[in-house]
Every structure is written in structure tokens, then in C-alpha cells.
Amino acid sequence: MSAARRSPRFDVDHLIDDPRTHVIVCCGSGGVGKTTTAAALGLRAAERGRQVVVLTIDPARRLAQAMGLTELDNSPREVPGITAPEGGRLDAMMLDMKRTFDEVVEAHTTPERARQILANPFYQALSSSFAGTQEYMAMEKLGQLRRRGQWDLIVVDTPPSRSALDFLDAPERLGSFLDGRLIRLLGGPVRAGGRAYRAFFQAGFNVVTGAMTKVLGGDLLKDVQTFVNALDTMFGGFRERAEQTYALLQRPETAFVVVAAPEPDALREASYFVDRLSEDGMPLAGLALNRIHQDGPGGIGEEQAIAGAERLEATGGHDLTAALLRLHADRLAAAARDRRAGDRFAAAHPDVPVTRVPALAVDVSDLDGLRQIGDLLSTGG
Numbered sequence: 580m581s582a583a584r585r586s587p588r589f590d591v592d593h594l595i596d597d598p599r600t601h602v603i604v605c606c607g608s609g610g611v612g613k614t615t616t617a618a619a620l621g622l623r624a625a626e627r628g629r630q631v632v633v634l635t636i637d638p639a640r641r642l643a644q645a646m647g648l649t650e651l652d653n654s655p656r657e658v659p660g661i662t663a664p665e666g667g668r669l670d671a672m673m674l675d676m677k678r679t680f681d682e683v684v685e686a687h688t689t690p691e692r693a694r695q696i697l698a699n700p701f702y703q704a705l706s707s708s709f710a711g712t713q714e715y716m717a718m719e720k721l722g723q724l725r726r727r728g729q730w731d732l733i734v735v736d737t738p739p740s741r742s743a744l745d746f747l748d749a750p751e752r753l754g755s756f757l758d759g760r761l762i763r764l765l766g767g768p769v770r771a772g773g774r775a776y777r778a779f780f781q782a783g784f785n786v787v788t789g790a791m792t793k794v795l796g797g798d799l800l801k802d803v804q805t806f807v808n809a810l811d812t813m814f815g816g817f818r819e820r821a822e823q824t825y826a827l828l829q830r831p832e833t834a835f836v837v838v839a840a841p842e843p844d845a846l847r848e849a850s851y852f853v854d855r856l857s858e859d860g861m862p863l864a865g866l867a868l869n870r871i872h873q874d875g876p877g878g879i880g881e882e883q884a885i886a887g888a889e890r891l892e893a894t895g896g897h898d899l900t901a902a903l904l905r906l907h908a909d910r911l912a913a914a915a916r917d918r919r920a921g922d923r924f925a926a927a928h929p930d931v932p933v934t935r936v937p938a939l940a941v942d943v944s945d946l947d948g949l950r951q952i953g954d955l956l957s958t959g960g
């Protein structure tokens with residue numbers, strides 16, 4: 580057996596206490612604990628004296644309630660019940676994707692134009708369900724919060740995408756789509772009615788909008804035309820905006836925390852993501868391995884436990900003890916699996932600092948639970 584590689588320790592408190600850290604982005608694949616980690620880091624930073632806002636995306640209902648997020652009003656509110664020293668403060672909000680899109684429109688055009696756009700069915704479908712909109716709007720919101728300048732630390736949760744990379748790719752993709760030649764072509768016939776143009780337009784339309792037509796129905800064409808024409812007069816371009824926020828993510832004041840479960844799929848995603856951050860010059864702070872199984876108290880090893888259970892099962896009469904021994908063996912096996920998964924990551928990325936957070940027995944749905952996760956993040960598990 581090769582010697583286990585140890586990753587450098589991810590010193591979470593050093594990161595959140597550093598006054599140069601202004602943005603923390605929690606990324607990772609679906610369901611690994613991004614929202615929990617973002618909320619726990621925000622709470623911990625506030626209770627250590629920083630002025631923090633946490634931008635959460637689709638938090639579980641009970642967690643949202645615990646943070647005082649009972650309304651989806653798209654702006655931060657102070658979280659009640661925290662015990663921060665002088666100067667410390669925690670605000671939190673849930674991202675309302677559609678409302679954020681509406682705000683962008685309203686901020687860049689006349690009230691009359693804004694009304695037309697907001698009422699447009701194509702716009703409504705785009706702003707509430709188009710793939711990538713949530714990622715785009717999370718970045719947009721981050722940009723807005725940053726410009727407000729009210730907080731010295733912004734902790735950002737990312738949408739529940741299958742792949743962590745979507746957070747980085749989707750805004751550019753959506754921006755290109757909205758700024759792109761094709762959508763301008765879709766808007767074309769209103770401005771240029773020539774037959775050749777129309778034929779070309781029709782071809783492009785057929786290729787790309789098959790899926791959208793299903794969602795939007797037959798009036799799509801007219802809606803898109805009016806939408807695009809309104810967009811034309813509106814502002815400097817969605818792509819440009821996406822690029823600006825992207826640039827914020829490359830600044831040294833930003834720190835990415837990659838969250839992963841100790842499972843091959845999640846760690847593979849985390850690996851891709853770590854590589855991508857370094858390619859794009861984005862600052863990675865470390866990896867949080869979340870929900871790891873622990874060995875528990877030492878003593879009986881896995882093989883011993885299984886052998887013991889088998890002996891008891893053969894003689895009979897000690898069913899409960901045998902079941903407990905099997906449970907113990909399962910737990911040790913799970914802990915060993917998690918350790919191996921972590922070791923493989925460490926071998927591939929020996930320089931990435933890692934912290935380990937054990938799986939708690941219950942869901943994290945109140946401030947005390949978040950504090951506990953914060954402690955575990957900081958001690959490394």
C-alpha cells in the first residue's frame with residue numbers, strides 16, 4: 580500500500596479573517612453542500628467581526644427560515660440571532676433570478692421600454708427558465724452587491740447545476756446567445772424584410788429554436804423580434820456584463836472554495852474545476868471535503884468486526900450485537916473509502932489545501948448547525 584498523501588491544511592479562518600478577502604465563491608457539483616458551506620462561512624466571518632452578506636441560491640426552506648429569509652425579495656436583510664463582536668454583521672438574501680433579470684432591464688432602459696420587455700412572453704420564458712439564466716443572474720447579483728459597497732465580505736453560493744463548471748460557463752454562453760448574430764437574425768425581419776434575408780433567418784430559426792418553440796408556442800417569432808429590437812436600444816450587451824463579472828472573479832480579492840463530497844464523481848468534478856480555475860487565473864482558496872464518514876473510536880477493526888458478527892450469527896442468540904458489529908464494519912469501510920477518495924485527489928492536486936467536514940447526524944437547518952459546520956470547516960475535521 581502506498582503511503583497516503585496529505586494535502587496542505589486549508590486554513591479557513593485565515594481566509595475569512597484576511598481583510599483582503601472580499602468575495603468568497605462556493606462552487607461544486609449538485610447537492611454536495613455549497614449552500615450550507617456558504618452560509619456557515621458567512622456566519623463565522625460575521626461572528627468574527629466582518630461585515631458580511633451571503634447570497635444564497637435555493638436554500639432549503641428550514642435553513643432559509645433560520646436565516647430570516649422568509650420573503651424572496653431579492654435584497655439582503657439582516658440575519659437575526661447572531662452574536663457578532665463590534666462591527667460584525669450578517670446580511671443574507673436568496674437570489675430571485677427573474678427579479679434580478681427585471682432589475683437589469685429596468686436599470687438600462689426607459690420605464691415604457693422596460694414595461695414592454697417585461698411583458699414580452701419570450702423575455703418571460705428566458706428570464707425564468709432558460710438554461711444558464713440562474714448562473715448569469717448569480718454573477719449579476721454579485722456585481723450589484725459589490726457595487727453597493729456596503730459589505731467588506733460577500734459570500735456567494737452557486738446554483739444547483741450538475742456540473743460546477745456551469746457557473747463559469749453559463750453566463751458567457753447566455754451572454755453570447757443574447758448578443759449573438761443568431762438572435763439578431765431572429766430580430767431581423769422587423770428591420771429588413773428582404774426575401775433572401777427571410778430565408779436565411781428561417782434556416783437559423785429552425786436549427787436553434789426547436790426546443791424553445793416547444794416551450795413558447797407559435798407566437799415565439801413575433802415575441803423574439805420585439806424583444807430583440809427592444810434589447811438593441813437597451814445597453815452595452817449581456818456578454819460585456821458577463822465579462823465584467825468574470826473579471827471580478829479573477830481579482831486577488833476573490834477566493835473560490837470548492838465543495839465536494841468524498842465520492843469519485845464529485846471529486847472528479849472538483850478536479851476539473853480546480854484545473855479550470857488555474858487556467859483562467861482564478862484564485863482557489865481550497866477544497867472542502869464535506870460529509871465525510873469518520874472512523875469513530877478506535878478498537879475493533881473492520882475485519883475483526885465482520886469476523887465477530889459471523890461468529891455470533893453462527894451460534895445465534897446475539898442478533899443485536901452481531902448487527903451492531905456489522906454497522907461498525909460498514910462505517911469503517913465508508914470511512915476508508917472516503918479517505919482513499921481524498922488521497923486520490925491529493926495525489927492529483929498536491930498543492931490544493933483541503934479541509935474535511937464530517938457528516939453530521941442531522942441536516943443543517945439552524946444557526947447552531949451552521950456554527951458547528953463553521954467550526955468543523957476551520958478545524959479541518
Ligand SMILES: Nc1ncnc2c1ncn2[C@@H]1O[C@H](COP(=O)(O)OP(=O)(O)OP(=O)(O)O)[C@@H](O)[C@H]1O
Nearest residue numbers: 609610611612613614615739870937938939942943
Ligand atoms: N456536513 C454535513 N452534515 C450533515 N448534513 C449536511 C452536511 N452538509 C450539508 N448537509 C445537508 O445536505 C443537504 C444538501 O446540502 P446543500 O443544500 O448545502 O447542498 P448544495 O450543494 O447547496 O445543493 P444544491 O446543488 O442542490 O444547491 C442539506 O440538507 C444539508 O443540510
Ligand SMILES: [Mg+2]
Nearest residue numbers: 613614636739
Ligand atoms: Mg444549494
